[in-house]
Amino acid sequence: xxxxxxxxxxxxxxxxxxxxxxxxxxxxxxxxxxxxxxxxxxxxxxxxxxxxxxxxxxxxxxxxxxxxxxxxxxxxxxxxxxxxxxxxxxxxxxxxxxxxxxxxxxxxxxxxxxxxxxxxxxxxxxxxxxxxxxxxxxxxxxxxxxxxxxxxxxxxxxxxxxxxxxxxxxxxxxxxxxxxxxxxxxxxxxxxxxxxxxxxxxxxxxxxxxxxxxxxxxxxxxxxxxxxx
Amino acid sequence: xxxxxxxxxxxxxxxxxxxxxxxxxxxxxxxxxxxxxxxxxxxxxxxxxxxxxxxxxxxxxxxxxxxxxxxxxxxxxxxxxxxxxxxxxxxxxxxxxxxxxxxxxxxxxxxxxxxxxxxxxxxxxxxxxxxxxxxxxxxxxxxxxxxxxxxxxxxxxxxxxxxxxxxxxxxxxxxxxxxxxxxxxxxxxxxxxxxxxxxxxxxxxxxxxxxxxxxxxxxxxxxxxxxxx
DNA sequence: ATGACTTAAATCGTATACAATTCTGTATTC
DNA sequence: GAATACAGAATTGTATACGATTTAAGTCAT
Numbered sequence: 001x002x003x004x005x006x007x008x009x010x011x012x013x014x015x016x017x018x019x020x021x022x023x024x025x026x027x028x029x030x031x032x033x034x035x036x037x038x039x040x041x042x043x044x045x046x047x048x049x050x051x052x053x054x055x056x057x058x059x060x061x062x063x064x065x066x067x068x069x070x071x072x073x074x075x076x077x078x079x080x081x082x083x084x085x086x087x088x089x090x091x092x093x094x095x096x097x098x099x100x101x102x103x104x105x106x107x108x109x110x111x112x113x114x115x116x117x118x119x120x121x122x123x124x125x126x127x128x129x130x131x132x133x134x135x136x137x138x139x140x141x142x143x144x145x146x147x148x149x150x151x152x153x154x155x156x157x158x159x160x161x162x163x164x165x166x167x168x169x170x171x172x173x174x175x176x177x178x179x180x181x182x183x184x185x186x187x188x189x190x191x192x193x194x195x196x197x198x199x200x201x202x203x204x205x206x207x208x209x210x211x212x213x214x215x216x217x218x219x220x221x222x223x224x225x226x227x228x229x
Numbered sequence: 230x231x232x233x234x235x236x237x238x239x240x241x242x243x244x245x246x247x248x249x250x251x252x253x254x255x256x257x258x259x260x261x262x263x264x265x266x267x268x269x270x271x272x273x274x275x276x277x278x279x280x281x282x283x284x285x286x287x288x289x290x291x292x293x294x295x296x297x298x299x300x301x302x303x304x305x306x307x308x309x310x311x312x313x314x315x316x317x318x319x320x321x322x323x324x325x326x327x328x329x330x331x332x333x334x335x336x337x338x339x340x341x342x343x344x345x346x347x348x349x350x351x352x353x354x355x356x357x358x359x360x361x362x363x364x365x366x367x368x369x370x371x372x373x374x375x376x377x378x379x380x381x382x383x384x385x386x387x388x389x390x391x392x393x394x395x396x397x398x399x400x401x402x403x404x405x406x407x408x409x410x411x412x413x414x415x416x417x418x419x420x421x422x423x424x425x426x427x428x429x430x431x432x433x434x435x436x437x438x439x440x441x442x443x444x445x446x447x448x449x450x451x452x453x454x455x456x457x458x
Numbered sequence: 459a460t461g462a463c464t465t466a467a468a469t470c471g472t473a474t475a476c477a478a479t480t481c482t483g484t485a486t487t488c
Numbered sequence: 489g490a491a492t493a494c495a496g497a498a499t500t501g502t503a504t505a506c507g508a509t510t511t512a513a514g515t516c517a518t
Binding site: 075078 | 304
């Protein structure tokens with residue numbers, strides 16, 4: 001018999017779905033439907049939706065509903081700008097405070113990335129990259145920096161799948177990740193910060209914000225398309 | 230007759246109370262008590278508590294309850310470190326994007342700060358300073374940077390009242406605020422960033438993290454104090 | 459045909475009742 | 489006397505019912 005699902009689990013599942021674009025940007029999330037789907041009441045669903053709202057993974061419109069986050073080119077630009085700044089700082093701190101376990105984890109994700117790219121499993125490679133950057137953030141041991149970067153990395157991942165970049169298979173990213181990890185291992189904070197910062201700046205250049213795929217339009221966009229006639 | 234209070238209002242009141250240390254760090258917030266006090270059910274209270282949790286103004290322990298945020302010296306140090314970084318960036322962007330209205334607001338808060346210090350109303354002066362920095366953040370026009378700085382500024386304010394600094398009446402802060410505003414008005418991003426960054430760094434030095442007042446210790450702190458004998 | 463008004467459906471917002479969990483004080487046992 | 493087990497109280501977690509708001513459709517008069 002199926003065990004009753006908890007709030008934490010619901011959060012995890014929903015977040016994962018948004019992360020992997022199984023719920024494409026703009027999709028409406030109806031409380032009653034989700035409640036039925038998970039076999040719970042609306043109460044825990046509402047709690048989860050609020051949480052997702054705070055992480056900007058959904059947009060919550062009063063008396064209207066919840067909609068999956070739909071990044072605009074402007075926001076994407078701002079997200080990567082901030083990441084450039086914060087990830088540099090995280091790398092600097094990581095060089096000081098990273099534990100052996102964290103270094104090992106980053107190494108593992110680096111290998112995963114290499115392997116998945118070799119197998120042309122670009123989507124899985126993207127996930128490994130996100131995990132690499134997340135561990136790097138955690139290695140800073142600054143809980144606020146970690147939570148901010150966690151949000152920015154999540155949104156970046158959505159942007160990557162939204163403005164689909166999986167085809168162009170960035171060859172430089174692996175080397176850059178390796179160099180960053182190397183600098184951290186050598187406890188060279190200055191270099192690590194420099195590399196990490198410019199790495200994100202590179203990535204930003206790879207995304208073509210004009211070409212969005214899997215486009216489920218937002219309410220506002222739909223309205224503005226039809227209102228002018 | 231008293232109008233029924235809304236979720237937004239509850240949030241505002243509670244946040245203000247924590248902000249002004251009317252609810253001192255560590256205090257437990259019981260849902261039923263709050264519900265009675267505000268004359269609503271527990272449902273909107275729970276929503277507000279989640280929101281406060283997300284902003285780190287309270288700590289939410291499952292099946293236990295909500296407790297007002299209690300900053301440790303370590304966290305305080307990390308908060309100011311991040312602010313040093315983010316507020317520099319915000320100043321740089323503000324120099325590019327600040328609207329005339331925002332410049333005017335900052336000017337107003339600067340005058341308020343001066344006036345309140347002259348009247349020895351140190352607590353109100355602190356509030357004016359927070360408002361100044363908040364407007365500076367908003368002038369960056371990067372929504373993520375704004376939300377991060379809003380959190381850090383709130384927590385800084387709590388830290389200021391917790392590690393009470395109102396007596397030493399920082400004389401340099403007003404001049405520095407003025408210089409920052411001047412640089413932004415002259416659209417000199419580089420200088421504004423430099424000034425803002427070092428300003429926060431200065432502030433950090435003013436706080437004596439060893440002398441906490443109104444101290445309700447956390448369980449962990451109590452244990453570690455007695456366990457080593 | 460077009461515009462304003464009415465009505466109905468869908469959805470979120472709130473209140474209340476009940477279940478599950480955690481803590482506390484007390485009794486019982488060794 | 490100390491440790492354990494248990495019962496009660498307090499608190500949070502969840503489910504359900506009802507109310508408020510918004511959206512959209514449909515009707516009618518112009």
